Amino acid sequence: MAFYYLWQPTAIARVYDAIRNITPKKVEAALWSEIRRTNAHPGWWQAGVLLALLGMIAGAYDNASRLGVWWYAANGLMVVILQVFRGLIFFMLIVITARHFATTLGLNRCYQQFEIPLTVLPASSGGIRAVGRYALSFTVLLAIIGLNIGLAPILSTRLGEDYPFQVAAYFLLGPAGFVLPVWQAHRHMAEHRDRLLNELAVRYQADYAQLVNRLHEDGKEASASLERLKAIQETYELTRKASTWPFNLELIYQLAATLVLPFLFTILQALLGRFLK
Numbered sequence: 001m002a003f004y005y006l007w008q009p010t011a012i013a014r015v016y017d018a019i020r021n022i023t024p025k026k027v028e029a030a031l032w033s034e035i036r037r038t039n040a041h042p043g044w045w046q047a048g049v050l051l052a053l054l055g056m057i058a059g060a061y062d063n064a065s066r067l068g069v070w071w072y073a074a075n076g077l078m079v080v081i082l083q084v085f086r087g088l089i090f091f092m093l094i095v096i097t098a099r100h101f102a103t104t105l106g107l108n109r110c111y112q113q114f115e116i117p118l119t120v121l122p123a124s125s126g127g128i129r130a131v132g133r134y135a136l137s138f139t140v141l142l143a144i145i146g147l148n149i150g151l152a153p154i155l156s157t158r159l160g161e162d163y164p165f166q167v168a169a170y171f172l173l174g175p176a177g178f179v180l181p182v183w184q185a186h187r188h189m190a191e192h193r194d195r196l197l198n199e200l201a202v203r204y205q206a207d208y209a210q211l212v213n214r215l216h217e218d219g220k221e222a223s224a225s226l227e228r229l230k231a232i233q234e235t236y237e238l239t240r241k242a243s244t245w246p247f248n249l250e251l252i253y254q255l256a257a258t259l260v261l262p263f264l265f266t267i268l269q270a271l272l273g274r275f276l277k
Helices: 002-020 025-040 043-064 074-112 129-155 163-213 218-239 249-275
Strands: none
Touching: 002 129, 025 074, 043 074, 074 129, 074 163, 129 163, 129 249, 163 218, 163 249
């Protein structure tokens, strides 16, 4: 997690650089300035400090109520050391999530400044596809945390009362963290595709009307009009099949595997326990 905390700003910069080439030059300076202000807002790390303190207070209260019962609450020094590390982890998690949210706001500003090109053939990287890869990287971090949640039934003899809520939050935040940066891109790409399809349909109808008129006048002109109609129809079909998501199907498989794998041993244990009864 500490590595991701340090690596995330570089990943965010790479995402913005990947779509910089398709940003209009006349709005680029103002756009990037606004994005930098959003990411540098002190509220992100201040929220991290506040929630880290709250987590430390709650953890210390729980440890104090079990002082001498659990190994990590054997004495006051262990409680202090545990809560310092707990606060640091909470701080990093909140700041990482805040950066992710700030990146989403910045990407949405980018999407409003240009038309995202449609991808007819599948591509795994480059351009807007970098957004999908970045969204998956956030889910990979969440899966590392999910590994602790997923192995808890195996490694612990007693689960906390909030364990079901932790599992629910994990499976809600995982897909949400992936979809959040790409949802607005999907909407803009879908709107762009619909506009193109409408323009092609109007043009096809106009050329079709001209073809019907020319059939009685000039055979050569009619043949040329028919070729244009075929070209428009083929373009329409290619555009209609174009994906409106900035990722390919392989990334969805990786997302599903990333979210489920931390719970694999627990699931296998439950299945074996059921069938071996």
